[in-house]
Amino acid sequence: MAVVVILVLLAVGSVLFHLLSPWWWTPIASNWNYIDNTITITFWITGIAFTAVVLFMAYCVLRFRHRPGNTAAYEPENRRLEGWLATGTTFGVAAMLAPGLFVWNQFVTVPQDASEVEVIGQQWLWSFRLPGADGKLGTTETRDIAPENSLGVNRDDAAGQDDIIIEGGELHLPVGKPVKMLLRSVDVLHDFYVPEFRAKMDMVPGMITYFWLTPTRTGTFEILCAELCGVGHPQMRGTVVVDTEEDYQAWLAEQQTFSQLSASSETRAIPGRVCSGSPSGIATEQGTGAFALFEEERKCFGPAATTVAASAAQ
Amino acid sequence: MVDVRSGIGEALPPPEVEDVELYHPHSWWTRYVFSQDAKIIAIQYGTTAIAIGMVALVLSWLIRLQLGFPGTFELIDAERYYQFITMHGMIMVIYLLTALFLGGFGNYLIPLMVGARDMVFPYANMLSYWIYLLAVIVLAASFFTPGGPTGAGWTLYPPQAVLSGTPGGRDWGIIMMLSSLIIFVIGFTMGGLNYVVTVLQGRARGMTLMRLPLTVWGIFTATVMALLAFPALFVACVMMLFDRLLGTSFFMPAIVEMGEQLQYGGGSPILFQHLFWFFGHPEVYIVALPAFGIVSDLISTHARKNIFGYRMMVWAIVIIGGLSFIVWAHHMYVSGMNPYFGFFFATTTLIIAVPTAIKVYNWVLTLWRGNIHLTLPMLFALAFIVTFVNGGLTGLFLGNVVVDVPLSDTMFVVAHFHMVMGVAPIMVIFGAIYHWYPKITGRMLNEAMGQIHFWVTFIGAYAIFFPMHYLGLIGVPRRYHELGEASFVTTSIAELNAFISVMALLVGAAQIVFLFNLAWSLRHGREAGGNPWRATTLEWQTPETPPPHGNWGNELPVVYRWAYDYSVPGAPEDFIPQNQPTPGRLSHETVS
Numbered sequence: 001m002a003v004v005v006i007l008v009l010l011a012v013g014s015v016l017f018h019l020l021s022p023w024w025w026t027p028i029a030s031n032w033n034y035i036d037n038t039i040t041i042t043f044w045i046t047g048i049a050f051t052a053v054v055l056f057m058a059y060c061v062l063r064f065r066h067r068p069g070n071t072a073a074y075e076p077e078n079r080r081l082e083g084w085l086a087t088g089t090t091f092g093v094a095a096m097l098a099p100g101l102f103v104w105n106q107f108v109t110v111p112q113d114a115s116e117v118e119v120i121g122q123q124w125l126w127s128f129r130l131p132g133a134d135g136k137l138g139t140t141e142t143r144d145i146a147p148e149n150s151l152g153v154n155r156d157d158a159a160g161q162d163d164i165i166i167e168g169g170e171l172h173l174p175v176g177k178p179v180k181m182l183l184r185s186v187d188v189l190h191d192f193y194v195p196e197f198r199a200k201m202d203m204v205p206g207m208i209t210y211f212w213l214t215p216t217r218t219g220t221f222e223i224l225c226a227e228l229c230g231v232g233h234p235q236m237r238g239t240v241v242v243d244t245e246e247d248y249q250a251w252l253a254e255q256q257t258f259s260q261l262s263a264s265s266e267t268r269a270i271p272g273r274v275c276s277g278s279p280s281g282i283a284t285e286q287g288t289g290a291f292a293l294f295e296e297e298r299k300c301f302g303p304a305a306t307t308v309a310a311s312a313a314q
Numbered sequence: 315m316v317d318v319r320s321g322i323g324e325a326l327p328p329p330e331v332e333d334v335e336l337y338h339p340h341s342w343w344t345r346y347v348f349s350q351d352a353k354i355i356a357i358q359y360g361t362t363a364i365a366i367g368m369v370a371l372v373l374s375w376l377i378r379l380q381l382g383f384p385g386t387f388e389l390i391d392a393e394r395y396y397q398f399i400t401m402h403g404m405i406m407v408i409y410l411l412t413a414l415f416l417g418g419f420g421n422y423l424i425p426l427m428v429g430a431r432d433m434v435f436p437y438a439n440m441l442s443y444w445i446y447l448l449a450v451i452v453l454a455a456s457f458f459t460p461g462g463p464t465g466a467g468w469t470l471y472p473p474q475a476v477l478s479g480t481p482g483g484r485d486w487g488i489i490m491m492l493s494s495l496i497i498f499v500i501g502f503t504m505g506g507l508n509y510v511v512t513v514l515q516g517r518a519r520g521m522t523l524m525r526l527p528l529t530v531w532g533i534f535t536a537t538v539m540a541l542l543a544f545p546a547l548f549v550a551c552v553m554m555l556f557d558r559l560l561g562t563s564f565f566m567p568a569i570v571e572m573g574e575q576l577q578y579g580g581g582s583p584i585l586f587q588h589l590f591w592f593f594g595h596p597e598v599y600i601v602a603l604p605a606f607g608i609v610s611d612l613i614s615t616h617a618r619k620n621i622f623g624y625r626m627m628v629w630a631i632v633i634i635g636g637l638s639f640i641v642w643a644h645h646m647y648v649s650g651m652n653p654y655f656g657f658f659f660a661t662t663t664l665i666i667a668v669p670t671a672i673k674v675y676n677w678v679l680t681l682w683r684g685n686i687h688l689t690l691p692m693l694f695a696l697a698f699i700v701t702f703v704n705g706g707l708t709g710l711f712l713g714n715v716v717v718d719v720p721l722s723d724t725m726f727v728v729a730h731f732h733m734v735m736g737v738a739p740i741m742v743i744f745g746a747i748y749h750w751y752p753k754i755t756g757r758m759l760n761e762a763m764g765q766i767h768f769w770v771t772f773i774g775a776y777a778i779f780f781p782m783h784y785l786g787l788i789g790v791p792r793r794y795h796e797l798g799e800a801s802f803v804t805t806s807i808a809e810l811n812a813f814i815s816v817m818a819l820l821v822g823a824a825q826i827v828f829l830f831n832l833a834w835s836l837r838h839g840r841e842a843g844g845n846p847w848r849a850t851t852l853e854w855q856t857p858e859t860p861p862p863h864g865n866w867g868n869e870l871p872v873v874y875r876w877a878y879d880y881s882v883p884g885a886p887e888d889f890i891p892q893n894q895p896t897p898g899r900l901s902h903e904t905v906s
Contacts, residue, residue: 206567
């Protein structure tokens with residue numbers, strides 16, 4: 001009997017937990033409320049299936065548990081029942097798959113008028129690049145990455161000269177405008193993930209991945225890395241600010257282009273990757289592993305990275 | 315309509331081959347250590363798997379201590395945390411679950427259930443175990459190498475797995491891990507060929523394929539899959555080892571690591587993911603199908619009722635096995651592969667839900683109008699259905715490509731796969747051990763300790779992993795040593811995390827009761843007799859318990875019926891063993 005009670009409690013308790021617990025998704029800030037809707041449909045269908053199966057089991061245990069004189073029925077097969085159950089399940093599955101594929105089609109179809117923004121991931125920092133006045137991003141090459149060109153922008157590509165470079169800072173996006181996020185990594189896998197946007201995508205060295213979204217409300221949101229990228233993975237945070245068009249233009253005007261940065265690179269220290277010598281070389285020789293590297297990183301980067309590293313060291 | 319047990323009274327085929335003479339051991343060493351007896355090999359596999367599994371259990375405690383009480387334990391720094399999760403995952407999936415189901419249960423049950431004297435290649439079978447043991451030793455040794463074990467996550471994704479930002483990436487860790495996996499696959503192949511050939515060629519007279527117990531169907535199909543899937547892991551490991559040691563670039567594009575241009579160029583990290591998941595998704599079913607098979611037999615035996623829809627169950631196992639080879643990229647929806655693949659893989663993934671659901675229906679319909687004995691194996695079987703249904707249904711979230719986008723790489727995934735391929739199969743393992751321990755040792759496991767073990771494990775495991783889904787729904791990413799401050803979460807998730815950790819410690823402690831029970835009952839358990847559960851399948855009909863080398867004494871069994879003649883109307887007992895010719899007469903072996 002304890003089994004019956006526990007099974008019923010478990011089914012009912014799971015439903016109540018779902019309905020009453022304070023833990024639910026964070027309010028959405030993009031057009032992907034279609035995704036939320038599909039999740040809701042899936043919760044309904046799977047919730048009903050789960051509750052039905054567990055309660056039916058509880059009933060079976062209650063009704064058909066062994067008592068003296070009980071005998072089991074002998075019924076090897078029941079084609080009709082099996083047929084009905086298979087058909088019902090197929091419909092349930094189709095009811096989840098159809099909206100899923102419908103929304104996926106939207107997800108992979110980038111609107112023609114989407115502007116492009118490039119996100120660059122590296123251990124353990126986010127950088128961004130916006131097309132400048134020409135509206136086009138210049139090409140890039142990992143081999144071109146150097147202290148004064150930390151994103152590897154192709155110097156010979158005219159389209160890249162006016163690109164706006166944001167290293168380790170905030171990304172701003174205008175509200176209500178579709179944007180195609182082009183994702184690039186220079187070292188290992190990362191994943192650009194903003195919980196409020198719902199969308200995410202891995203960043204893979206050697207290729208450019210993408211997804212698109214339309215921010216639907218202004219605000220400041222946290223960027224997390226969602227693909228394990230080494231010991232600093234949890235500290236790889238960034239900020240995306242969704243602005244009104246006015247604020248966005250004001251912010252945009254303050255940013256520096258690639259050619260401006262290149263011109264001043266002789267006179268000013270670029271917050272690039274390499275400080276003195278080779279950090280990874282030092283760390284490996286000392287045999288202190290990845291964390292030493294991380295410490296080295298902190299020395300290279302100064303205050304912004306120090307907070308990151310400090311929280312890692314706790 | 316009822317023709318699955320066809321053949322009552324039909325003429326038996328004549329024996330095709332003579333009964334084989336086995337290699338008989340001459341000394342204690344060849345009898346108990348370098349044994350060629352599949353039953354001894356099974357016990358060796360089982361104890362080794364459980365031993366390394368205990369390491370994984372301790373690691374899970376350490377992981378949960380960090381997540382539940384971040385910053386409290388200085389020992390668990392970020393580097394160690396990633397090493398712990400990596401080793402925990404790899405041990406559980408490969409070295410515990412795969413080894414225990416196939417090497418352990420497969421070795422013990424296949425020859426007995428199909429009515430063979432032993433596996434068909436006993437020597438290769440023995441080698442299989444010793445190579446597996448070597449793989450376990452290499453894996454465990456990586457804890458003691460400079461830099462410690464790899465912290466790349468159990469998926470070992472390059473490039474980070476072989477770079478210095480990851481623990482063990484530039485040290486020994488990743489090399490030891492890849493070597494151990496390569497050794498494991500070699501050892502497994504020797505065992506796997508044995509299981510397949512024994513099922514196909516070693517069956518007793520009258521044991522047609524459609525009379526095999528579902529346990530054998532599950533293990534057989536899983537082994538065929540493993541033989542096809544493990545080579546993908548094997549080559550992926552070899553290629554990554556070359557990348558790491560010889561400077562090839564299979565998986566390595568041009569990379570700038572910490573400001574330094576590396577010598578790699580032109581490789582594809584996603585290629586590794588395709589290879590890994592071409593192995594990794596069938597792997598899920600390599601663990602699940604034996605569990606499906608075993609739980610079918612547990613439910614049928616302890617509900618005293620034939621398994622509902624036997625043929626449908628067999629076909630569901632085979633279809634799931636086949637489909638599982640064309641769903642692998644559902645692990646890669648947000649990997650950066652061509653997003654149009656999503657349409658195909660979401661469709662195949664959701665199609666696989668149909669045969670899986672049919673299996674669930676047939677389990678509960680076996681309970682329906684049964685005569686349910688709430689023994690420990692039955693309790694664990696019920697717990698399996700609950701946790702498997704729960705975990706299977708959350709798979710419909712993650713398999714449905716667009717729903718996966720927000721949930722991928724969050725704690726929802728962790729909760730899902732622990733429920734469906736951690737908790738559920740382990741419930742079956744426990745049920746199976748309580749069920750077959752009497753055959754293996756001749757004694758029953760202690761009931762009181764078993765009850766404590768069951769209730770704490772079942773309720774505790776559910777309390778760990780059910781709420782964990784909601785952490786993922788909020789957006790908490792997986793593989794975070796510490797989430798720290800994050801604007802999108804409420805602070806109350808810290809309490810939820812602490813609760814989950816306390817439950818994890820409790821469930822872990824209950825396993826100590828189980829291990830103690832295994833040892834204690836060896837001497838003090840109640841004498842079981844030959845067939846304590848009054849079961850129909852052949853392993854319960856052996857002349858001696860525990861069965862000696864060769865299993866069947868002088869004469870091999872002959873099979874007259876399917877494995878599920880429980881509560882046949884008109885029969886004097888509520889079960890008719892497979893080797894009994896007519897329903898009316900009980901053969902002498904079955905009187906316990």
